[in-house]
Amino acid sequence: MITQPAIAGYALQLGDDALIMAQRLSEWISRAPELEEDVALANIALDLLGQARSLLSYAGAMAGHGHSEDDLAYFRDERDFTNLQITELALAGFGEETARLLAFSSYQAELYQRLRDSRDETLAAVAARAAKEVAYHRDHATQWVLRLGDGTEESHRRMQAGLARVWPYTAEMFRADPLGQALAAEGVAVDAAQLHPAWAGYLGPVLSEATLAWPETVAAPGGGRQGVHTEQFGHLLAEMQYLARCHPGARW
Amino acid sequence: MTGDWPLWEVFVRSRRGLSHIHAGSVHAPDAQMALRNARDLYTRRQEGVSIWVVPAAAIRASSPDEKDPFFAPAADKTYRHPTFYDIPDEVQHL
Numbered sequence: 001m002i003t004q005p006a007i008a009g010y011a012l013q014l015g016d017d018a019l020i021m022a023q024r025l026s027e028w029i030s031r032a033p034e035l036e037e038d039v040a041l042a043n044i045a046l047d048l049l050g051q052a053r054s055l056l057s058y059a060g061a062m063a064g065h066g067h068s069e070d071d072l073a074y075f076r077d078e079r080d081f082t083n084l085q086i087t088e089l090a091l092a093g094f095g096e097e098t099a100r101l102l103a104f105s106s107y108q109a110e111l112y113q114r115l116r117d118s119r120d121e122t123l124a125a126v127a128a129r130a131a132k133e134v135a136y137h138r139d140h141a142t143q144w145v146l147r148l149g150d151g152t153e154e155s156h157r158r159m160q161a162g163l164a165r166v167w168p169y170t171a172e173m174f175r176a177d178p179l180g181q182a183l184a185a186e187g188v189a190v191d192a193a194q195l196h197p198a199w200a201g202y203l204g205p206v207l208s209e210a211t212l213a214w215p216e217t218v219a220a221p222g223g224g225r226q227g228v229h230t231e232q233f234g235h236l237l238a239e240m241q242y243l244a245r246c247h248p249g250a251r252w
Numbered sequence: 253m254t255g256d257w258p259l260w261e262v263f264v265r266s267r268r269g270l271s272h273i274h275a276g277s278v279h280a281p282d283a284q285m286a287l288r289n290a291r292d293l294y295t296r297r298q299e300g301v302s303i304w305v306v307p308a309a310a311i312r313a314s315s316p317d318e319k320d321p322f323f324a325p326a327a328d329k330t331y332r333h334p335t336f337y338d339i340p341d342e343v344q345h346l
Contacts, residue, residue: 034257034279035279036257036278036279036280036289036292036293037289039289039292039293040288040289040292043292043296139288140288143284143285143288147281147282147285
């Protein structure tokens with residue numbers, strides 16, 4: 001059965017993924033290896049923030065509790081966020097961030113390509129725009145993985161270590177979620193559990209061309225969709241929500 | 253870290269039918285990445301439909317020292333401008 005709260009919950013999942021990934025990528029501004037990479041990562045973060053705004057606004061409208069995108073972004077606590085844990089990880093360097101961007105944007109690319117056919121017109125419209133954006137994000141990450149993996153001995157080592165750091169959190173992207181599955185059966189959502197073959201089908205050739213080994217890691221427990229988050233997530237929210245909570249109603 | 257990457261000059265074509273115009277420069281490790289960096293810096297607001305990148309080191313520029321021999325002789329040759337023709341009234345859009 002398609003209910004408005006169910007669609008709201010699904011839009012919230014995708015919106016939270018985009019919002020938290022945008023926040024993590026924004027942390028690279030002024031810290032990337034070159035000014036040009038600062039700009040590239042900021043552009044990607046802004047694309048994701050745009051997706052988050054559309055999805056959170058829609059989630060607020062469908063949930064019927066009158067919450068705006070800002071209410072949802074700034075005035076929820078840790079346990080209310082439904083983002084995948086891979087988006088919130090506090091990573092240590094450019095190799096790890098590149099690995100996360102490759103894994104996550106490849107997941108988003110497969111998801112949005114299919115969500116374009118959603119029976120829900122708003123989700124289909126958001127997906128149509130986002131599919132083009134994340135195709136570029138995936139390309140950007142791919143270019144870096146190829147260069148770092150097949151670069152110097154040191155860049156290869158760091159890229160392989162970056163993959164090992166984030167790979168345990170990729171399993172959660174494809175874990176069966178009751179909400180997504182129920183809506184997928186009605187042609188509204190995409191069942192993420194079905195995306196793994198296509199995701200791995202893209203990444204396999206990229207990693208081998210980059211002379212990198214497919215990481216053999218044990219899956220992390222996950223639980224982001226249920227509001228279970230990693231230790232660093234509270235710090236991320238503190239920084240992201242600080243201003244809105246200190247000055248409620250603040251506007252540009 | 254910085255300063256390792258070569259400089260690339262960026263040319264952007266804003267519409268079909270127009271020529272590529274110099275937009276600025278970017279740093280990038282190679283041509284592929286230079287194209288992408290140029291896309292992020294110079295076409296964010298729909299400025300372009302096509303981008304060229306050229307290694308800045310491959311450009312041979314005229315020198316300021318050669319300014320007079322290069323450009324000054326054109327200054328007093330007004331006959332090179334098509335200003336000595338009477339344009340018939342019936343010619344439009346000229």
